[in-house]
Amino acid sequence: MTRTTPAAAPAGLHLPRYLREDPAARTPVGFAGYRSTAVRAPLRTPVDLPHRLTEVTGPLLGEDRVRPEDADLTRRAGGEAVGQRIVVHGRVLDSDGRPVPHTLVEIWQANAAGRYRHVVDTWPAPLDPHFDGLGRVVTDAEGRYEFLTVKPGAYPWRNHDNAWRPAHIHFSLFGRAFTQRLVTQMYFPDDPLFFQDPIYNAIPEAARPAAVSRFDHSRTVDHWALAFEWDVVLRGADQTPFETEDDGDVA
Amino acid sequence: MSRLPLTPSATVGPYLAIGLTWEDGEFVVPEDTEGAIWIRGTVFDGNGDVVPDALVETWQADPEGRFDHPDDPRGAVAHPGFRGFGRAQTVPDGEFALCTLKPGRVPDGEGGLQAPHVDVSVFARGLLDRVVTRVYFADEAEANAADAVLQGLPEDRRATLLATPTDDGYRFDVRLQGDRETVFFAV
Numbered sequence: 096m097t098r099t100t101p102a103a104a105p106a107g108l109h110l111p112r113y114l115r116e117d118p119a120a121r122t123p124v125g126f127a128g129y130r131s132t133a134v135r136a137p138l139r140t141p142v143d144l145p146h147r148l149t150e151v152t153g154p155l156l157g158e159d160r161v162r163p164e165d166a167d168l169t170r171r172a173g174g175e176a177v178g179q180r181i182v183v184h185g186r187v188l189d190s191d192g193r194p195v196p197h198t199l200v201e202i203w204q205a206n207a208a209g210r211y212r213h214v215v216d217t218w219p220a221p222l223d224p225h226f227d228g229l230g231r232v233v234t235d236a237e238g239r240y241e242f243l244t245v246k247p248g249a250y251p252w253r254n255h256d257n258a259w260r261p262a263h264i265h266f267s268l269f270g271r272a273f274t275q276r277l278v279t280q281m282y283f284p285d286d287p288l289f290f291q292d293p294i295y296n297a298i299p300e301a302a303r304p305a306a307v308s309r310f311d312h313s314r315t316v317d318h319w320a321l322a323f324e325w326d327v328v329l330r331g332a333d334q335t336p337f338e339t340e341d342d343g344d345v346a
Numbered sequence: 347m348s349r350l351p352l353t354p355s356a357t358v359g360p361y362l363a364i365g366l367t368w369e370d371g372e373f374v375v376p377e378d379t380e381g382a383i384w385i386r387g388t389v390f391d392g393n394g395d396v397v398p399d400a401l402v403e404t405w406q407a408d409p410e411g412r413f414d415h416p417d418d419p420r421g422a423v424a425h426p427g428f429r430g431f432g433r434a435q436t437v438p439d440g441e442f443a444l445c446t447l448k449p450g451r452v453p454d455g456e457g458g459l460q461a462p463h464v465d466v467s468v469f470a471r472g473l474l475d476r477v478v479t480r481v482y483f484a485d486e487a488e489a490n491a492a493d494a495v496l497q498g499l500p501e502d503r504r505a506t507l508l509a510t511p512t513d514d515g516y517r518f519d520v521r522l523q524g525d526r527e528t529v530f531f532a533v
């Protein structure tokens with residue numbers, strides 16, 4: 096094993112060790128009330144994978160994937176989207192409270208009527224020619240992100256009788272390591288549809304508040320937009336350095 | 347020190363193409379890169395039916411086994427255009443395809459080398475969290491025989507992680523459930 100840049104690892108290696116989450120605290124892959132998990136969620140217990148270099152690194156995607164207009168979902172195709180304008184903002188953090196700077200945040204959502212611009216969404220709610228539902232930003236140096244969008248409508252689906260999804264925005268985050276990759280959904284406070292939604296209720300009860308945004312009066316804009324704040328928390332790393340023999344091995 | 351509660355995962359749902367697809371997503375390297383290979387595969391559900399709305403993401407070392415990342419202490423990577431990361435949807439016929447370079451062996455941190463591998467996340471409607479697996483290469487018998495993760499698996503299950511050579515690269519199918527359920531990892 097040769098190490099091409101000895102200066103980068105002078106006295107042993109200091110790799111982050113990402114904390115493993117208690118399975119009881121995380122959303123299970125499958126959930127009986129969510130019907131399509133029945134033939135899709137794996138049935139065998141996953142095998143523990145040690146965190147080696149492949150797992151503690153990950154794609155560091157940034158500004159090159161994002162245009163400034165991607166942060167404003169309300170103006171597309173030369174016009175203005177219909178709906179209640181909202182600012183959605185917050186920070187991307189790790190579980191030790193450290194901001195995750197310069198990381199890509201991708202969102203997608205239904206329009207104000209609850210309709211997605213997608214071929215398989217065919218329920219009779221209107222499409223909006225000025226809303227495509229796609230947003231992308233990169234967090235700043237303090238891990239902050241912000242979008243301007245319209246509040247998504249609730250929409251029906253066929254999971255159970257008269258099933259409706261609570262209003263939500265889909266979020267995708269990379270963090271800085273493969274272990275931190277997260278795709279999730281942001282909900283709005285006090286949604287009356289929570290009680291019958293298996294995707295919300297699959298989240299262990301103690302973790303549900305972390306999926307719900309907070310109405311943020313301080314960031315509303317007079318005669319313009321309401322505001323919601325939502326922080327996204329990714330798995331933290333144990334920063335305590337650990338030493339290895341100085342033989343070029345990496346964990 | 348108290349930790350912040352983690353944000354729980356949720357399914358990508360059926361409309362992931364709006365937010366997660368990139369025009370160049372399947373190109374971990376540009377197609378005309380010397381040594382470029384295609385990894386192609388199909389995702390199957392527990393009934394053996396094709397899953398036509400999954401997203402497959404990959405992360406891997408370069409051919410020297412190194413990562414372009416500050417936490418790889420060995421320094422910079424020598425492959426311009428190599429992104430290490432790929433994402434491809436299983437549309438329109440349920441097959442995904444990723445154009446990449448075959449990864450090299452990566453140190454395992456215990457004095458040995460891991461066999462060449464690609465870390466894989468699969469997202470889909472019906473999965474409330476990603477599922478994680480690894481592509482290994484069937485034609486790397488010697489390296490595979492020395493790989494601690496592979497050798498830790500029962501022999502009949504190990505085969506689910508071996509991509510098989512094809513005309514332009516390798517085939518790696520994913521079986522979410524069933525007798526030949528792919529080995530999935532907890533990370």
Ligand SMILES: [Fe+3]
Pocket residue numbers: 205260263265359
């Ligand atoms: Fe949705």
